[in-house]
Amino acid sequence: MxxxxxxxxxxxxxxxxxxxxxxxxxxxxxxxxxxxxxxxxxxxxxxxxxxxxxxxxxxxxxxxxxxxxxxxxxxxxxxxxxxxxxxxxxxxxxxxxxxxxxxxxxxxxxxxMLPEIPAIDYKAIKLEKLVAKPADADIDEALQNLAKNAQNFETKKGKAADGDQVVIDFVGKVDGEAFEGGAAEDYPLVLGSGSFIPGFEDQLVGVKAGEEKAVEVSFPEEYGAEHLAGKAAVFDVTVKEVKKPVAAEVDDELAKKYGAESLEALKGQISERIAAEYSGAARQVLKRKLLDQLDAMVSFDLPPALVEAEANQIAHQLWHEEHPEVHGHDHGSIEATDEHKTLAARRVKLGLLLAELGQKNEVKVSDAEMTQAILMQARQYPGQERAFFEFIQKNQAAQQQIRAPLFEDKVVDFIVELADVTETEITKDELKAAVDALEAE
CATH class of the missing domain: 3.30.70.1050 (Trigger factor ribosome-binding domain)
Known part of the structure; x- marks a missing residue:
């Protein structure tokens, strides 16, 4: 040989x-x-x-x-x-x-070949950690939104408006014949909710209690019941009551509707949730600033094949985002632009750097962390959680897709711990502006 x-x-x-x-x-x-x-x-x-x-x-x-x-x-x-x-x-x-x-x-x-990665002086990295705390106004705003979502309806006089609830009896007919599932009594319908077929709710705006009305609509062509799809129908509607929306009171009863023991307990839960949201947003900013510094302070040759593969993947993904109607991959070839290649080079460079730093410093993703991440993703598939979990267990590539961002975040945390970090308190609006600036880059 x-x-x-x-x-x-x-x-x-x-x-x-x-x-x-x-x-x-x-x-x-x-x-x-x-x-x-x-x-x-x-x-x-x-x-x-x-x-x-x-x-x-x-x-x-x-x-x-x-x-x-x-x-x-x-x-x-x-x-x-x-x-x-x-x-x-x-x-x-x-x-x-x-x-x-x-x-x-x-x-x-x-x-x-993978390149030799130069050593990093962690103390030379200077970062600003943004800290935004939930204000009383933020908590009050969240409570008001919860109250609106928990709204009740009270009987009103006069005509029904968009957003009102009408209690109705109705019978639907196609070609003069009533059809199965097209009738109900004392049905509470919120006008503008879009819960009925298009055009139905619009025709009930302006009705009064005791009024009878023939609502003429057509079922959508893609309607689930094939025998009704695309057909014209008439619904004989009797309006029994008109109700206006009334926001729930911000009190202990509202808190109990959302699983809290009291209003104070609900406020505490809201404060924690908002604080977590602010912390997550601030971390996005911190991580981007860290990656920007690493990109600027380290230089090494990049494997051309890796950069090319990443550029092609970026171009392909962006093409599908611009053409959401195309679900398959039987389209023509997609050429990576210089912009795609520049972004790919940055991603490959930072990916190799973080991988090397993680390996040298024995950063690992534990089995418990992987299991937790898999369970969180499984919740996106109600009723199919077990099947999703089993699929991930048998698929090494799918496991790597979950493990990679966990590993990257742990390496970022490791670097931040060793870097020169100062904290700066800011407002919610200032934090939002910082996040918006990231998206604009």
């Missing part, structure tokens, strides 16, 4: 690997000798099949296995000897495609 370097340019490496025909034949013979005692063929007892016949019967398949094992072994041996860490899976191609049994096999192997 012979390995010859054919390219060493920056992080790019290419090699030519030659495996002799004699080596391949020896591997095949070794496999045949190992398998011979267990093989039985017509006319021969188990373990007594002649080697020549075995080679004729199984040789071609075993030769393929021997080639793969020889190439894999040569590649791994080379990496162990040189200490190279490929940025992506090495690309291996057959050179002598006209190979026949007995010939040497020649393959080319190419890859981009």
């Amino acid at each position: 012979q390995i010859t370097e054919t390219l060493a340019e920056g992080l790019k490496r290419e090699y030519q690997i030659t495996i002799t025909g004699a080596d391949l034949e020896a591997r095949v013979n070794e496999k045949l000798v190992e398998a011979q005692p267990e093989i039985a063929m017509k006319g021969f007892r188990k373990g007594k099949v002649p080697m020549a016949l075995l080679k004729k019967q199984f040789g071609p398949r075993l030769m393929g296995e021997a080639m793969q094992e020889a190439v894999d072994g040569a590649m791994q041996g080379h990496l162990d000897e040189t200490g190279h860490r490929p940025a992506m899976q090495p690309e291996v191609k057959m050179v002598n495609e006209d190979w026949k049994e007995g010939d040497d096999i020649v393959v080319s192997m190419s890859y981009d």
Whole structure:
């Protein structure tokens, strides 16, 4: 076996690997000798099949296995000897495609190496940690919103307006015939809620208690019941009562509706929730400022293949965001722009840097942290949580997608702990402006 370097340019490496025909034949013979005692063929007892016949019967398949094992072994041996860490899976191609049994096999192997990452002086990193505390006005605003959501309805005189509730009896008919599921009594309908088919609620704005009205509508073409989809219908409606919305009182009763023991307890819960939201927003700002500093203070060569793959992924993702109507991937090719490539270079650089810092400092994501993250994502699929959890357990790529951001955040926390950090108290509006500025960049 012979390995010859054919390219060493920056992080790019290419090699030519030659495996002799004699080596391949020896591997095949070794496999045949190992398998011979267990093989039985017509006319021969188990373990007594002649080697020549075995080679004729199984040789071609075993030769393929021997080639793969020889190439894999040569590649791994080379990496162990040189200490190279490929940025992506090495690309291996057959050179002598006209190979026949007995010939040497020649393959080319190419890859981009991971670069050497320079050390970081954590104390040279200076960060400002923004701190915003919930104000009484913030808590009062949240309470008022909860009261609106917990609104009641009281009987009113006069015409129904948008946002009012009408209590109605109705019977729906298509072609003069009542249809199943098209009738109800004492149904409370909030006008403007969009809970009925388009056009129904609009025609009840202005009705009074005791009034009867024929509401003429058409079912949408994509309506769930096929026998009604796209058809015109008339609903005979009797208005029994008109009610106006009344916000709930901000008191202990409101608190109990939201699972708190008292109004003070509810205020405490709201304060904690707002504080958590502010802390999360402030962390976004802190993390961006940290990454900006790391990007500026560290420089090293980037694996071209990684940058290209990341740029293509960014271009593909943004294209789909601009064309939400396209759900598949059977579209034409999408070219990465210079802007995509610049963003990709930053992401690859920071990704490699954080990975190296995390590895050197033994930052790890625990099993408990992974389980918690998986459970949180599983909640996005009501009724399918178990299936989602089992899918993640069996899928290494899906696990990595969950683990990667957890690992990155833990590395960020590690760096922040060692950096020179000062705290600055700010208002909610100032925090919002800081977050908006991130999104504008």
